[in-house]
Amino acid sequence: MPFFDATDYEEQMEEMEAAMEEIQRDVDALQLENQLFQRYLKRNTANDASLDEPKKKRRGKVPSSLQIDQKLEIVQSELDEVTKDRNDSKITSEKLIDTLRAVLEETDLRISELKKDAYEFKRDIVVGAENMRTGRTMAEKVVRYMEDKLRQRDAMIEKLRLKNATLKTQKQKVEAQLRQKEEMGDVLHYIDFHQLQIENKQYVQKIDERNEELLKLKLTTGTTVQALNTLKNNLTGLLGESTWLGKEINSRQSQLQKLSSDASSVQSELVYEKRLQKRLASEESTDGNGMPQIMDYVQQKKEMYELEEEVKNWERKVEIAEMAAKKAKRKIKMAKEGTR
Template structure:
């Protein structure tokens, strides 16, 4: 699709802005623009696929099987192109409905709808132009890259460094050797991983044992500290007991010495003291009896005194003085 074709809808809309195109024609124009954009994208992708499939080893007549394969690939590319185009069309329709149809009023001949539609198409044209510029630059770079690759290949063929079947066989042999080496290394790596796993398991076991030993050591340190404190307390009590024992031994020796020095008094002196003690006890009992009698007399006197005092107060209350 050329630039003139892409600019035709925009010019028609700008020229017929006063005629106010209906929404159906606007939708058709939008679909045409989106179809052109998808066609450009698909052509670019097909060109890239075709360029990637080029064989720069020279021209040769294709075989029947190669022609069939190329036909199948071409059909697959056409199917992929159709699917991509269909997805892009659905996306464009959804965006058009979302941005244009749902925002414009439903009244026919609306100037606002026409302006929005023109702005939407202008934006689409700008995006398409920018896409065309990008694709043109990409096409130029791909052509330059292809030319460079062909030149390098021609130089290699001239020098005689082109790969042959023997070289391919040698490369296959080396590749097989490298694959065997890689397989052996992979087996060794698997074995090392297993050993590493076992080592980690053993390490975790020893770590748990070490943790238990550390906990036990901390517990034993606390127990030793408590036992030391208890031992110090016992030593202090032992010293106190030794001092008490020394005091008790000294008191015992003193009492033993006093007991050894004690002499019993004569019997006559004991009898005399006993008689004196009996007389004193009798005297004490006699005086206690006298005290009891005196207390009883005192109680009688107090009672009589209180009675006389009460009578006197009663008389004074009946006959006050001065009358």
């Protein structure tokens, strides 16, 4: 009895499974290739049927196998056909989408109009045309409402008719321009259209960049305007303070002038009193006894002290007024420097 090796058996099974998978992949590839060739043959059957008999004879015998370049030509032809079908389907789908979108917009517009009409009917007829005494709807208002609605419909129909005529005229002009371009050979090719799309994207990108720059400039302008308003408010406050300081200075200057006038008056009175005192003293010295009266001397001394005290008070007031004037001048100077 021969020896059975399980390891060799498993290896052989794995090799067979790998070979089977490889064969299955080849079969799948051949099936796809056959399907492709069948589609190509089916599509070209009509062209072959339309050929004349001499042309069929000139074509000769169909080869049993295809070369690589022939296969590539068939694949490229099928790829072009699939691309064309896809583009046609895309165009058809886009047209259908546009049509459905237009229908939806028309439906939404119609729904909104119906809601508006229902609201107006309820407002003007159901509620507004009701007789308060009998509780019934007045026929005159209903008829008038219907006539108004019919006139509005007629006006809308006329407006749409004019718009339709205008659109037809524009369509005829565009079709005439297209026919003229086709006759002149000025039709855009795919490459030109693709180039226009690229340029359009570039322009859109530039527009977006300009919009971003404009937004930044708007933000900067807003910040600048805000800062300018703040500075204007500060300037208004400083001008108000400067006006107040000017008024305060004028008031202090008027007070200073008044104090100076009072001081001059007091000084004149003091000089006058001193002269009077000297004159009285000289008169008393020329008296018969040669001695002044004691009470007169005391009274004059008292008046002299009072006058000297009053002079000191006025001098102190003048000093205070001068200090206040200097302080006000410093504030005005600081306010002017801050405004600059």
